[in-house]
Amino acid sequence: MSLAYAFDVKARDGKARLGEITFARGAVRTPAFMPVGTAGTVKAMFPETVRQTGADIVLGNTYHLMLRPGAERVAELGGLHRFMNWPRPILTDSGGFQVMSLSSLRELTEDGVTFRSHLDGSEHHLTPERSVEIQRLLGADITMQLDECVALPCPDEEAERAMLLSRRWAERSKAAFGSDPARALFGIVQGGTVEALRVRSAEGLQDIGFDGYAVGGLAVGEPQDVMLATLDVTVPVLPEDRPRYLMGVGTPEDMLLSVMRGIDMFDCVMPTRAGRHGQAYTRFGRINLRNARHAADPRPLDAESDCPAARDYSRAYLHHLVKAGEILGAMLLTWINVHYYQSLMAGIRQAIGEGRLPDFAAQTQAEWARGDIPPRP
Template structure:
């Protein structure tokens, strides 16, 4: 990396490390959780509220912004940062996940992928070069290569085919990106859960040379233990001096266990999606505010939380909002969840710096296992 977007490892505790990924718009403290702002918004949250949780970076999506409002329009309006009123770094997903999730609406070739829009049926052709162009128009600080993500489980032959295609697309993405001292380009390791394929992907990407390395194609159907084993086999093959980003992961426990295996960056829709469905993530684990046990409970969700939504509103009120379908319920629970994810990663960083991550992990998991506070009599 150049001086305008540099990654520095500050401390280590076993395989885990804390670091800083610096851009002109701000510094991303790692391990970092990136709230997902797929269509230019972290759902049910104001940008300033997202920032107040401690988030240093958010994620946008090439495919969705390509369809609506269009990358060229966003560029004309000053770029995605200005468009969504987020002055800090933004990472944009390349559209590779939609190659899997929208399989019924796309056609895949060596050249790229043709999508039929889920909005109006219009046809859009996304190549590695066009994906890079869209992300540049959006103004992303971290650009992702276009790749093919496959659902798991899948035959080894299918995993290898997609991995080899992703490597060829990685070369084209790097060529299209060129040299841009203000932005970073990440390659994406694929290969299913086959160790030899993951290693071949990591080696191929390292030979091409990227500013960071993402691990894609996990948390797409495989059990947690399989995901963790794949990380243990893949992470050591990635360059020490570059950030490692586990895409689309995941639960608080997934994040904690992945940090222990050397991962630096995460994103997931889970905290925002759960918030819209009445679920809260807390130091007690996940709490279902739809449950009738909360209907007459005057206590806050967590009186010790620094998040006003968790500290200043009663469980009874949160339960009422969710049951009544009020928008405020989704807003408050999403705020609680994103804040908890940021609190967790901040605690992880502090524990690594103190050399006590194993103790922190054990205590945190024990608290989750103990569960929510009992209902008041």
């Protein structure tokens, strides 16, 4: 395999694309869901199990790894891939989401953002240049520019201010990244839900030139129809020959509908977080294992699943583990959820390749709507 980063669109079905991103560490089949490994681990999962679900790439986080154990230490230990025993591609988020999520612990200036650590109160200054440096030390295959993500809804003036700051930071991130044919740098489109701002942001980033383009600042408080309408405006402005990444999304339906609008990549904490809280994602929709109706149910979650956790353990046992607070419950349900997300992506990819994505989408949505039918008493 070539050492150079490349993206190839292999098939289209409407606006949806079947593609492949290649790196020295392996190929990423798109549309792709990236399990979130914020601190160098996909919570409650072994790396080899993550791979067995079908994941080609995982996500790490600049802010959290900067605080603990530190980027320089990870580099000394051989990089994030070796550190977390994940030899395949890794994308690292730049810390921009924490600008929003940790707004009470940071100070924002033109130069960058100063965080007060949520761990010990120590101060850490993160600039576009330092964010790129940290991601290089970690060994990221995909580096994200530092940006400012704002919560929605927000005034148009605030969305414009953050978008323009993010574009200036994009220029600095590109200059700091330089040229590296083996790795990729993605720019991030901002602009809230203001159509004109989204278009300006997307066009401005293309003038700078990136290996891929992310749509940031969505799934942060807006309804689904507003998110989709924003994608309808933004995606057509993005170049055809670069991957398109919708950050922080989302539910299975969010991803399915976004793929149909031309999105190639996703990440979200939802499947792992839900697993730790007794929730399972299946082809029947989301199932709450805390509900008493599962207490004496001998059926597995899905007898036809090729995920052992969904196929080989009874609902009664999963209910017991969740109610008892046993770690195994979180492990099994997280495995089920990540597997389902990867199975959904695999089904989407196959449907695009066969030119039947609308039928696949309709059938999948019908199964979700029908739900999990309880056994007869």
